[in-house]
Amino acid sequence: MTEYTAQELMACVAARELRDGEVVFVGIGLPNLACNLARRTHAPGLVLIYESGAVGAVPERLPVSIGDPALVAGAALVCGMADAFQGLLQNGRIEVGFLGAAQIDRWGNVNTTVIGDYARPRVRLPGSGGAAEIATHARRTLLVATLSPRAFPAEVDFITSPGHRCHGRSRRELGLPGAGPVKVITELAVLAPDDDGELVLAALYPGRSAEEVRARVGWPLRALPRVETVEPPTAEQLRLLREELDPDHLFLGRGAA
Amino acid sequence: MTEYTAQELMACVAARELRDGEVVFVGIGLPNLACNLARRTHAPGLVLIYESGAVGAVPERLPVSIGDPALVAGAALVCGMADAFQGLLQNGRIEVGFLGAAQIDRWGNVNTTVIGDYARPRVRLPGSGGAAEIATHARRTLLVATLSPRAFPAEVDFITSPGHRCHGRSRRELGLPGAGPVKVITELAVLAPDDDGELVLAALYPGRSAEEVRARVGWPLRALPRVETVEPPTAEQLRLLREELDPDHLFLGRGAA
C-alpha cells in the first residue's frame, strides 16, 4: 500500500472538489497545489485566477506567492487589482473560492486577523487580504485548515471572512451572494455545513475515527447520517505532487501519514 | 496686409489662450486646430487629452474625430474612457476644457441637446457627449461658437453644460469644481464673464464694432470698461494653419475675412 502524508491527501481531497471548466480564485500554498493537481488530472479546463490579477495562469513552477512572476508569464490575461476584485469577483464570475484559515468556527466563520482581543491581541495574524470578499462573493468556498481545539473554536475571536452565520445572522439576512464554505478540508476529515449552516463531520480519511476529530474541535461536533470514507491518493496523483508540482516539498510535508 | 478668414483668426485667438505646459481636454474641429497651432508656436509643451483616452497626442494629420487613429499612434498614453473621465477629468487634472457650442446664453450655459422642447424638439442636436462634465471639472473652459441671435439667446432651451449660473444658482452653490467658461471666442469678438458671471464684450476683432456684435446677441450685451482689439494672425500662424495643420481647409473656411 502506498504511503502518503496528510498534506498530500488534503491536496487530493481538495482537488477532487474542483470540476473541469470552473473558475477558481486561488490562494497560495495547499489551495494552489490542489488546483494545479486538478488541472493536471480530471480538470484540464480549470481557470485559475489570482487576486494579483493573473487570469488563466499556467505556472511552470510552484508559485511561492500569489504574485509570483510564473503566474504572469503565459497567463491568458493580467489585469489590475481593481478589475480582479470588481470585474471578476464582485461581478459574480468566480465559481470557487479556495482559502486557508487560522481559525474556523462552528458556523464556518474564518479568523485570520487576531487571537485575543483586537485592540490588545495575543497573536496578531496577517488580516483579511482578499479573503473577506472571496468568502462573500465566490459561489462556493473551500476551506483548508489543520484541526486543533484552538483552530476550531465554537466561536472565532474575530470574523475576518463570513461563514454561514455571523453573530446570529444568516448569509441570506446579510445579503451575501455566495453559498459560503461548502467543505472544510483538514488533515483527518472533511467537514461540511448542515442545513442550518453548522459544520458537521462529512467524511473521514482512511483509518481515522470520528472521536479523533471531535477531540480536536471546540464544539460538540455532530456527524452526517452517513459519514463517507475518503479515497486515498492514487499513484498518479502522488507522482504528480511529488515529482512535478512540489518537488521541493514546500507545502506537502515529509513524514508519511 | 495679409488676408485671413474669420475661422483662421478664431483659431489664432483660441491658441493664444493656451499656456505652455497646460493640460487641455480637446474637442474636435476648431479647438483641435487651435491646440495644435499653440503646440507648434508658443506652447510646445501643451498636453493634449482627448475623451477617447489619448493622452499627450501628437497627431501627424488633422484628426477628423476625437477618436482618430492619428491621435493614438505616438501618444504618450492611451487609456480606457473610464480612466479618462474619472482619473484625469474628475480627478482635477485638466486645466483647460475646449468646447464648441450650438447655443450659448447670457450666463455661459451651453446647449447642444435640443432646439425647442426636449420631448417635442424642433431640432434635435447630438447631446452632451463629454461636454457636461468637461464644463464641470476643467479648471477653466474655452468656448467657440458663431454669433447669431438664435445661437446666443438670453436663455438656452436646454442646459447641456453648465456655465456661470444655472436656473439662478451659481457654480459655487452647485458645487462645480472648475471656473467655467472664461472666454467665448466667436468670429467677430471675444466675450468673457463679468464678476457676476454674465457674458460681456471683452475684445473685438480688427475692424469690427460692438454694434455688429450686439446685433447678433439675444440679450443687452454689456461691455468691459476697456474693450481690447484682438491682434490679427501672424504670417507664421497663417502658414502653419494653411500649409500644415489644415491643408484641406476642413475647418478653416475659404473666404477672406
Add this chain to the structure above:
Amino acid sequence: MPAASKVTDLRTAVAELVRDGDSVLIEGFTHLICFAAGHEIIRQRRRDLTLCRLTPDLVYDQMLAAGCARKLVFSWAGNPGAGSLHAFRRACEAQPPTLELEEYSHFGMVARLCAGAAGLPFWPLRGYAGTDLPRVNPQIRTVDCPFTGERLAAVPALRPDVAILHAQRADARGNTQIWGLLGMQREAALAASRVLVVVEELVNETVIRADPNRTAIPDLAVDAVVVEPWGAHPSFVQGYYDRDNDFYVAWEAISRDPQALSRWLDEWVYGVRDRGEYMARQPELKERLRADWRPSGEVNYGY
C-alpha cells in the same frame, strides 16, 4: 487546456444571441464599431431592440432606419466630424417622436458600464449639477457621501442583454486583445449577459499568452467568437485599417434623404449575403484604407 472553441459565423451568432426586444450594446468609441454585426441584425430583421451606445454613430442610424429599435440609450448622437445622423433626427423630430430616448452624458454612460462591469447596482460621479439632463431622465439621481456628506450624482448599472464587441484578435476560447482606443469594450463585455466578440484575426492561444497585459476581455465572459475581417468598416481598427472618412462624409447626404437611405440599405445590407460580399463589391477599399506599419516594439515577460 481543451480546445473549447467558441468560433462560429456571424449569421449563426446573431441568430443565437440577439433576440427581439433585447437591449443590445454594440460598443466601440469611433474605433472598433462592429458594422458587420449591425448589418446582420438588420438582415435578420430583429425588432423592438433597445439600442445602447455612447455614440450611436452611423451603425445605429442604419439600424434605426431599418426599423430594428424602439428605444435608444446614448450620450452623443452625431456623425463625428461630418454632420447629423438624419434617421435619428427624423425619429426625434417627428410629431410625436417615434423613438424613445434615455439620454446621459458620456461620463454617465461610462459610469453605467463601470457599475455593470463591477456587479454594483449604481455608480457615483461628480456631474450633472446645473444641467437639465436629470430633469428629462429620472435615472440620473443623487447619492450622499457617507464621509463628507457631499451630494454626488448616481447612475444605475447598465447590464445589456447582449454586447457585441469588435477587436483586433482573439483566441478560439475568446481571450480578446485590443490596442489603440480601448473605449468601454472591456466593461461592456463584463456588464452584458451574452457577449459576442468579432475579430479581425483568430490567433493561436500562444500569441495571446505571450502578452497577457494586452488581453482586454477574458474568455470566461465570451459566448461566441466570429472572425470577420474588415467587419468594423467604415470605422477603423488600429493596425488593420483606417477610418473611411469619405463614407462618414457621404452619410450626411444619404441619411438626409429617406429614399436614398432606403436604397443604400437595399444595396449594402439587404443586397449582400455577408461582410465578405460587402467587401468584394468595393475592392478599392482595402487599397485605400489598409494600415501602414508602426510597430509597438516588444517587452520581456521573463523572470
Add this chain to the structure above:
Amino acid sequence: MPAASKVTDLRTAVAELVRDGDSVLIEGFTHLICFAAGHEIIRQRRRDLTLCRLTPDLVYDQMLAAGCARKLVFSWAGNPGAGSLHAFRRACEAQPPTLELEEYSHFGMVARLCAGAAGLPFWPLRGYAGTDLPRVNPQIRTVDCPFTGERLAAVPALRPDVAILHAQRADARGNTQIWGLLGMQREAALAASRVLVVVEELVNETVIRADPNRTAIPDLAVDAVVVEPWGAHPSFVQGYYDRDNDFYVAWEAISRDPQALSRWLDEWVYGVRDRGEYMARQPELKERLRADWRPSGEVNYGY
C-alpha cells in the same frame, strides 16, 4: 516637446518629496515594491509616517523596525509564502501596542485607491457584511443604492501625501510603463499629492510612444523620476529579475530576533550609501535572479 526632465537621484527625491508626518504609499503587489526608496527613507530618518500599503511586506517591516512610522493602513500583513512580519507583530502584540492600525480587506484598500484616483470622496463595494472589520474600523461605512435601496459598504478615498512607485521603465518626463502584475500602481499615482517613480530603465520618449497602451502613469501625475536598477530587490520586476524567495524565507529568522534585525539594518541599510552599494556587496544576486527572455511579440499601431 521640451525636455522638462524630472530625472533626479533617490537621495534628492526622498529629501524633497517625503516629509516627517506624511502619509506614504510605497505600492506594488508582490511585484515592483520599491525597497530602495524604503531604505533611503530609513537612512534619512523620517519619523511619524503613516505607512499605507495593501501588503506591508518586508519593506514596511524594515521601516517599522527602524522607527519611521506611527501608523499603518493595510489589508494583509504577512511575509508572503514564508511566515510573519515580526517587527509588525511585536508592535501590535506589545502591551499596549506601539503602532496605530487602520485595517481593511484588500478589496477595501483597492476601493479606497480607486476613489482617490477618481477624485471621489468614497467608493462603494459589496463587502464586509457579517465580518468584524467595521466594528474595529469606523472608516468602513455603508451607503444605500438610490435605485435598488440595497445597502452597500463604502470606504473613504485614500489620498496619500506621497506615492512611491517602482516600474520597468519611464521617459524623462515621467510617462511610465508597467507590465506583468499591475497592482494598484496607476491608481496610487493618480491618488497621491506627490509622486515619485523609480524605474529599472530610463528610455527615450519614442520607446514609450511606440506602445502608448503600455503606459500606466502619465507624466502629468509624476513629480520625479529616479533610475535605480534592482531597486525592487528582494521583490521582483517582470522582465528584469525574479523574486528573491531565499531572502523572504531568511527574513523570518532575521525579523524574529530584534537584535538580528537591528544588525541587518546596520549592514544593509545604514551601512550602504545607496542601492548601487547594496548591489555591489552581493554580486551573486544578478547571476541568480536575472530574468530569462520571454518576448511579448509586437503589434501594429499603424493606420
